[in-house]
Amino acid sequence: xxxxxxxxxxxxxxxxxxxxxxxxxxxxxxxxxxxxxxxxxxxxxxxxxxxxxxxxxxxxxxxxxxxxxxxxxxxxxxxxxxxxxxxxxxxxxxxxxxxxxxxxxxxxxxxxxxxxxxxxxxxxxxxxxxxxxxxxxxxxxxxxxxxxxxxxxxxxxxxxxxxxxxxxxxxxxxxxxxxxxxxxxxxxxxxxxxxxxxxxxxxxxxxxxxxxxxxxxxxxxxxxxxxxxxxxxxxxxxxxxxxxxxxxxxxxxxxxxxxxxxxxxxxx
Amino acid sequence: xxxxxxxxxxxxxxxxxxxxxxxxxxxxxxxxxxxxxxxxxxxxxxxxxxxxxxxxxxxxxxxxxxxxxxxxxxxxxxxxxxxxxxxxxxxxxxxxxxxxxxxxxxxxxxxxxxxxxxxxxxxxxxxxxxxxxxxxxxxxxxxxxxxxxxxxxxxxxxxxxxxxxxxxxxxxxxxxxxxxxxxxxxxxxxxxxxxxxxxxxxxxxxxxxxxxxxxxxxxxxxxxxxxxxxxxxxxxxxxxxxxxxxxxxxxxxxxxx
Ligand code: HEM
Numbered sequence: 317x318x319x320x321x322x323x324x325x326x327x328x329x330x331x332x333x334x335x336x337x338x339x340x341x342x343x344x345x346x347x348x349x350x351x352x353x354x355x356x357x358x359x360x361x362x363x364x365x366x367x368x369x370x371x372x373x374x375x376x377x378x379x380x381x382x383x384x385x386x387x388x389x390x391x392x393x394x395x396x397x398x399x400x401x402x403x404x405x406x407x408x409x410x411x412x413x414x415x416x417x418x419x420x421x422x423x424x425x426x427x428x429x430x431x432x433x434x435x436x437x438x439x440x441x442x443x444x445x446x447x448x449x450x451x452x453x454x455x456x457x458x459x460x461x462x463x464x465x466x467x468x469x470x471x472x473x474x475x476x477x478x479x480x481x482x483x484x485x486x487x488x489x490x491x492x493x494x495x496x497x498x499x500x501x502x503x504x505x506x507x508x509x510x511x512x513x514x515x516x517x518x519x520x521x522x523x524x525x526x527x528x529x530x531x532x533x534x535x536x537x538x539x540x541x542x543x544x545x546x547x548x549x550x551x552x553x554x555x556x557x558x559x560x561x562x563x564x565x566x567x568x569x570x571x572x573x574x575x576x577x578x579x580x581x582x583x584x
Numbered sequence: 585x586x587x588x589x590x591x592x593x594x595x596x597x598x599x600x601x602x603x604x605x606x607x608x609x610x611x612x613x614x615x616x617x618x619x620x621x622x623x624x625x626x627x628x629x630x631x632x633x634x635x636x637x638x639x640x641x642x643x644x645x646x647x648x649x650x651x652x653x654x655x656x657x658x659x660x661x662x663x664x665x666x667x668x669x670x671x672x673x674x675x676x677x678x679x680x681x682x683x684x685x686x687x688x689x690x691x692x693x694x695x696x697x698x699x700x701x702x703x704x705x706x707x708x709x710x711x712x713x714x715x716x717x718x719x720x721x722x723x724x725x726x727x728x729x730x731x732x733x734x735x736x737x738x739x740x741x742x743x744x745x746x747x748x749x750x751x752x753x754x755x756x757x758x759x760x761x762x763x764x765x766x767x768x769x770x771x772x773x774x775x776x777x778x779x780x781x782x783x784x785x786x787x788x789x790x791x792x793x794x795x796x797x798x799x800x801x802x803x804x805x806x807x808x809x810x811x812x813x814x815x816x817x818x819x820x821x822x823x824x825x826x827x828x829x830x831x832x833x834x835x836x837x838x839x840x841x
């Protein structure tokens with residue numbers, strides 16, 4: 317008899333007694349190894365319980381209970397606009413990441429009316445890159461479609477009264493989201509650094525400058541100065557490909573998470 | 585809920601009675617049950633869980649904590665196929681647009697030559713239109729007819745007013761009414777907003793509009809109230825019949841006492 321303390325949960329012994337295949341033995345050993353250190357079982361259990369709970373039977377919806385379906389069917393298609401916004405966002409993110417392999421946010425030594433590095437890179441993408449023209453087109457259109465879908469989604473929320481108590485928070489979050497969507501579009505609009513981009517940027521700087529009290533700070537922060545330069549392009553680039561993607565993705569997740577928790581507003 | 589179902593038994597209820605919440609018919613599967621439903625590696629995982637957490641397990645079995653079992657449309661294939669169909673349709677639409685109407689690029693930036701037409705993307709037109717409200721900027725007699733702030737500042741601040749107006753809506757309009765017919769006023773407010781966004785967009789491209797600019801400016805503020813008034817009138821007229829229909833259905837289910 318050994319003096320060694322016997323563990324009530326002597327997993328090793330248990331493993332040996334089980335006659336496992338090599339795959340099973342490796343799997344279990346790894347599982348036990350990780351679990352002893354990180355207690356992943358607790359987290360897995362949490363996830364599983366979440367899974368079971370989120371599949372609870374829902375109460376009968378108002379529409380079902382009063383058999384009102386025939387009164388509302390024509391609204392239902394509009395309830396997919398939020399999903400459509402998300403989808404267009406994902407398409408824009410993927411095509412944008414691909415564009416990012418080739419685009420360079422630099423004015424370089426280009427004088428007025430000359431092609432900057434940024435401009436030449438866009439020209440390169442459109443003319444020389446395989447599939448580049450289509451890629452840029454997809455990015456543009458998914459952005460346009462997303463903005464349109466978000467706007468229409470907001471209208472559907474308004475006209476179906478879905479913003480009411482207790483969904484005020486999501487309405488406010490939505491306003492932040494639609495604003496950020498527009499900033500997304502605006503910062504992207506400046507990146508080709510063509511005439512349209514430059515003069516849209518010019519208006520942006522002037523608008524920032526005319527905000528009372530903090531105008532100059534805003535212009536400095538967003539545009540890197542009071543007139544357009546390399547700094548402007550670079551800031552717009554960082555906004556467009558770094559800051560906004562993180563923030564907007566997180567906010568969309570939160571927005572949809574809240575919808576999940578609160579449920580879709582039923583027509584009454 | 586129990587009370588509700590017992591003392592309303594005698595009333596006719598076509599909706600099945602109660603709140604519509606169906607009583608739990610199954611308990612949370614225990615680790616053992618979950619284990620028995622699976623095989624292979626996941627079964628082994630559960631076997632280990634059962635051993636490692638037998639204490640939790642017995643507590644769980646003693647408690648009267650109840651979860652309901654899954655009862656819904658199956659994720660596969662029902663939900664998944666429908667979602668994939670929707671997704672491919674939408675993505676297809678985007679790709680179709682991209683293929684048929686690809687964007688082009690203008691001349692390189694040139695600070696020395698202001699183009700005749702400066703425009704942001706279409707979704708910012710409304711905001712751009714707000715910058716052109718100079719004529720509405722109040723002049724103060726005290727300041728000798730001077731404007732309180734620059735036209736541009738005025739335009740930028742109105743953006744804030746618009747966003748603020750949208751933001752306070754849920755704090756003003758509460759209650760359970762959902763459909764526009766139930767609240768013609770709020771539907772009219774909504775139509776006012778949509779139309780204003782549209783007319784402001786038209787105003788922002790005023791040099792492209794084949795119309796007298798003053799007339800366009802007036803229409804920008806005349807059209808939205810007119811649309812709102814029409815919306816209100818139509819919905820108010822519809823309301824009685826619509827609500828009657830709805831109430832009839834409702835009262836058939838819950839006859840008034
Ligand atoms: C990036 C933009 C947005 C995304 C991706 C998004 C996504 C979604 C999704 C997927 C839903 C679920 C229901 C549905 O699809 O209709 C939803 C619901 C909702 N959204 Fe958005 N949304 C966005 C912008 C907005 C905006 C601009 C508003 C309003 C100002 C808004 C307010 C709401 C509200 C109140 C709900 C709950 C509606 C209900 O319960 O019926 N969202 N959103």
